């Protein structure tokens with residue numbers, strides 16, 4: 037798909053069809069993610085790929101009962117490996133770079149999915165400790181990204197004027 041078209045197509049999807057996502061599509065999304073920039077090329081993030089229904093339900097519960105998480109055939113949780121990044125970059129690596137690495141990775145995943153007509157939504161409202169416990173990880177969860185096919189045809193997208201988000205100095 038043309039780049040601009042992919043960007044326009046990406047929007048938050050919160051109703052997913054039951055249709056499964058083939059492994060080759062998941063791999064293609066992960067290939068894109070694996071090409072994204074990261075501080076010092078450390079890739080200080082970990083992606084948990086969840087297909088099991090009971091785990092998806094636990095994640096939904098840990099995310100303020102956002103039930104659509106459990107309806108998505110695939111959920112990816114992007115976590116920051118803070119200590120790994122801190123080993124090279126100290127506090128800045130721990131508190132900024134590793135979170136940015138995970139954020140960029142999640143963002144690329146959303147675009148790669150959109151390019152395959154797979155819908156996603158960024159879920160940031162969750163209890164970090166509960167998500168860590170569901171995943172049995174010590175890494176910091178940054179974003180939960182449910183993924184799936186969708187049937188909606190149109191969506192509203194209001195944005196600020198560019199002059200409100202940009203200042204030339």
Ligand SMILES: Cc1cc2nc3c(=O)[nH]c(=O)nc-3n(C[C@H](O)[C@H](O)[C@H](O)COP(=O)(O)O)c2cc1C
Pocket residue numbers: 046047048049050102157158159160161162193
């Ligand atoms: C950091 C962040 C946190 C978000 N958290 C949630 C969330 O917990 N639940 C949800 O339904 N959408 C969440 N969203 C999605 C936004 O609501 C959505 O991106 C925004 O309304 C713009 O719509 P669009 O994605 O269709 O362009 C989040 C988005 C971001 C970037």
